[in-house]
Amino acid sequence: TMHREKLSYRETARQFDISNSRVTAWERIYLEEGADGLYAERRGRKSTGRPPKIKKEEDLIAEVQRLRAVNAYLKKLNALVAERVQQEKKHK
Structure with a gap:
C-alpha cells in the first residue's frame, strides 16, 4: 500500500494505526525478502551472542x-x- 499509493512512513502508519517503526521494519523485510518474507513468524530477539567456542x-x-x-x-x-x-x- 505504501509503495503503490506513494505514502510516507508516517502516513502509512496512521492509515493502519500502527507505529512508524513497524512500517519501517516491514518495508525492510519486504525489500530484502519479498512479499513471502512478511509471512514468516518473527517473535523475540535474534541471538547476538557469539557462537559457542x-x-x-x-x-x-x-x-x-x-x-x-x-x-x-x-x-x-x-x-x-x-x-x-x-x-x-x-x-x-
Whole structure:
C-alpha cells in the first residue's frame, strides 16, 4: 500500500494505526525478502551472542581430568562424612 499509493512512513502508519517503526521494519523485510518474507513468524530477539567456542582436544582432556579429580574428592568427602555419622551413632 505504501509503495503503490506513494505514502510516507508516517502516513502509512496512521492509515493502519500502527507505529512508524513497524512500517519501517516491514518495508525492510519486504525489500530484502519479498512479499513471502512478511509471512514468516518473527517473535523475540535474534541471538547476538557469539557462537559457542569449539573446544580443542587438549582442553577436553584437561576438563575430563579436572572433573575426575573433583569426583574423587567428593567421593572421599562423602566417605568421611558417612564415617563420622557412623561414629556419632555409636557414641549415642
